[in-house]
Amino acid sequence: MIGSVAFDAIETPFGKTDKIIGGAATYISLSASYFTQDISLIAVVGDDFPQDYINLLKAKGINTDGLQIKQGEKSFFWSGRYFNDMNSRETLITELNVLGDFDPIVPEQLNAPDFLMLGNLAPVVQSTLIGRLAKKPQLIVMDTMNFWMDIALEDLKHTLSMVDVLTINDEEARQLSGEYSLIKASRKIRAMGPKYLIIKKGEHGALLFYNEEVFFCPAMLLEDVFDPTGAGDTFAGGFIGYLAKTGDISFENMKRALIYGSAMASFCVEKFGTENIMDIQAEALRDRVSRFKALSHVELIG
């Protein structure tokens, strides 16, 4: 799995944090660690990144041999503020630092994964990593964002042609396809490469498109959404973690993976940063997954 490991500073209507551990790869690997212990991280940090944080990832069974530590450089830092509705935010600070010239080096013992998650990064870094693998993974899942559609669309399309599953939000799906109807958007985007498309709609759930089929996964209704940071990455980690655990990449199993990913994300947003996904009990996860199923379960008659 590749992505960013970083510092975040977050402000929401409920409070604010100092620099805390963040980055797509952090959320993805923590979330996936509840499903499999065979996770390796390809990422980069500066020498300002505490060894304690790295040990914390290791303690979760995450292999950090592919985590480069650049001496004399600083880790990626993002700071943002969420507004009252939690659906919109403004970026206060983005310091690329070590991400500016990230060269994704893949240690030899890690160059043949069965499942590959490409966290949100420059598309050229994502495709470079794919090119360095010794064999094609069974499944490649890619996350990206509107930022790359704005400044690196051709690179993005090239990477898209190499992946099996794309996860983006509804606004990004509309931007990438130029279609407002999500059905039409999903067809155009899948014609660019990925056979599967997941459209994340935040508090409105998520959609999975494959051939002519669509699956809708509702979002959990929560008393309060405390901090949405990392929810999409936590979702992706649960999704690919469940697929890796079960080894089944059928559409039916992807539907289940979508529920597990959403359940993981619903924990994430209940506290700041990674706090609420550090120690989820198996029983709590089972309970939440059942609640997801109940949410849209109906028996039709006649």
Next chain:
Amino acid sequence: MIGSVAFDAIETPFGKTDKIIGGAATYISLSASYFTQDISLIAVVGDDFPQDYINLLKAKGINTDGLQIKQGEKSFFWSGRYFNDMNSRETLITELNVLGDFDPIVPEQLNAPDFLMLGNLAPVVQSTLIGRLAKKPQLIVMDTMNFWMDIALEDLKHTLSMVDVLTINDEEARQLSGEYSLIKASRKIRAMGPKYLIIKKGEHGALLFYNEEVFFCPAMLLEDVFDPTGAGDTFAGGFIGYLAKTGDISFENMKRALIYGSAMASFCVEKFGTENIMDIQAEALRDRVSRFKALSHVELIG
């Protein structure tokens, strides 16, 4: 069933109409007519309203004895324009006309319905009608909108205390409760009277709240949403029509009614005005209901 029968003129990115038949009661009763033939309309029009339109409702088995025709007056007229995303619209013209002093007279033979749908109207007209019934209906469903929250909140709260089910959209639920979290909003609103609350989220589906239970009904993904006018009323008509047909007002059956209502609404938005709900075949409705079920169906294992 009470509501408005009116003229609408609609403009969308796909075209525009002249004055066509509209009004909450029109959509509600047409939609309900696919489930039961025991529907009576309490409404008012001016002498400009064509007898052909009234005959059309009668042909659908709708009793129009309670439809007042005010000589020398004009029917309610609304004109609006939808923007590209179909989620926002602007009102171009609102002429209350006969609705300005609507006195809901209930013919004696219609004064003891088992199921009562209160279409969107001034809350005082809705409560006046309830007061004129000979007995309490088995179920009263009420629709309303933010307009009445702005100008007649106390009347609205009085009517709310008399009903069993309220249908509003998410923005209105937040306005009425002062809570952003829909779980918290639903508790506050149900404390005002209705035991059941339906929150409509348009293209994002609908939620049904009852006690500590929540059911989420997804929205059908459509190639194009052509005209959203009347979708909420068509939903309400299918919902109460299904309940009246089955005579079962349990939570489990309300979940099914939500699916049927959503299926009816999904037909409505595919063409202008009432055009696409004039002649729905039983087979097409069954097929759409199955697609709704498939949309969120998942089998969990382990």
